[in-house]
Amino acid sequence: MLENINQIIKNRRSIYPREFNGNPVSDEVIQVLLENANNAPNHKSNYPWRFVVITKEYVPQWIQKAIEITNASEPNVSEQKISKLTNIASQIGACIAIVWDKVEVNKHEIEDVCAIACAVQNMYLSLSQFEHVGGYWSTGLGTYNPSMSEFLKLTPQQQLLGFFVLGQVDHKRTEGVKKNVNQFVRYFNE
Numbered sequence: 001m002l003e004n005i006n007q008i009i010k011n012r013r014s015i016y017p018r019e020f021n022g023n024p025v026s027d028e029v030i031q032v033l034l035e036n037a038n039n040a041p042n043h044k045s046n047y048p049w050r051f052v053v054i055t056k057e058y059v060p061q062w063i064q065k066a067i068e069i070t071n072a073s074e075p076n077v078s079e080q081k082i083s084k085l086t087n088i089a090s091q092i093g094a095c096i097a098i099v100w101d102k103v104e105v106n107k108h109e110i111e112d113v114c115a116i117a118c119a120v121q122n123m124y125l126s127l128s129q130f131e132h133v134g135g136y137w138s139t140g141l142g143t144y145n146p147s148m149s150e151f152l153k154l155t156p157q158q159q160l161l162g163f164f165v166l167g168q169v170d171h172k173r174t175e176g177v178k179k180n181v182n183q184f185v186r187y188f189n190e
C-alpha cells in the first residue's frame, strides 16, 4: 500500500515483545533498516553510530545477560519481572544494539547523540514497508550497565544507547494517542 509520508509518520508505533509472534526477523529486513539508518543526517558526516546485530540465535544469551544485570542491580526484583524477561527471549526476532562511537571525544556530544536518534527514527519509519515486522527503541535491558557493553564487545570509546528490538507480528498496531502539537509551540514575536 502506497502511503504518504505524513501517514507513515503518524502510523509509526513502538511495537513491543509481548506483541511479537516469535518468528525470526530476516537479514533482508535488517539490512534495509541499517542502510536507512546510515542515511540519517550527522554532524560533519562523522558517522557517530555503530550497530551490533543480535540475530535470533543469540537473543537468549543477550536476554540472559539482561536478567543477570537485573538480578544483580535490583536485589528485591519481583519474580514477575524476571519471568517477563525470560518470556521475551523467545518472542524477539532480532535486535540491533545502538552504539555511539565517540570518535572525537567531548567535541560534539550533543550533535552525535542527536544524529544517532535520527538514525533510529529512520529505522522506525523503515518498518512501515514491512507489514509483519515491528520494533521499538529500548533503553532498558541492561543498556547502561558496563557488563552489557562488555557482553557486546564494545571498545572503551563506545557507549551503548539502547536496543532496537525487533519481532514479527501477525497484526501491526498503528493507532496512537498523541497530544496536540500547539501546546508545545509558540511563534516568536517582539
Ligand SMILES: Cc1cc2nc3c(=O)[nH]c(=O)nc-3n(C[C@H](O)[C@H](O)[C@H](O)COP(=O)(O)O)c2cc1C
Pocket (backbone or CB within 6 Å): 012, 013, 014, 015, 136, 137, 138, 139, 140, 162, 176
Ligand atoms: C530514547 C528512547 C528510549 C526508549 N526506551 C524505552 C524503553 O526502555 N522501554 C519502552 O517500553 N519503551 C521505550 N521507548 C519507546 C517509547 O516508550 C515510545 O516511543 C512512546 O511510548 C511513544 O509510543 P510510540 O513510539 O508508539 O509513538 C523509548 C523511546 C525512545 C525515543
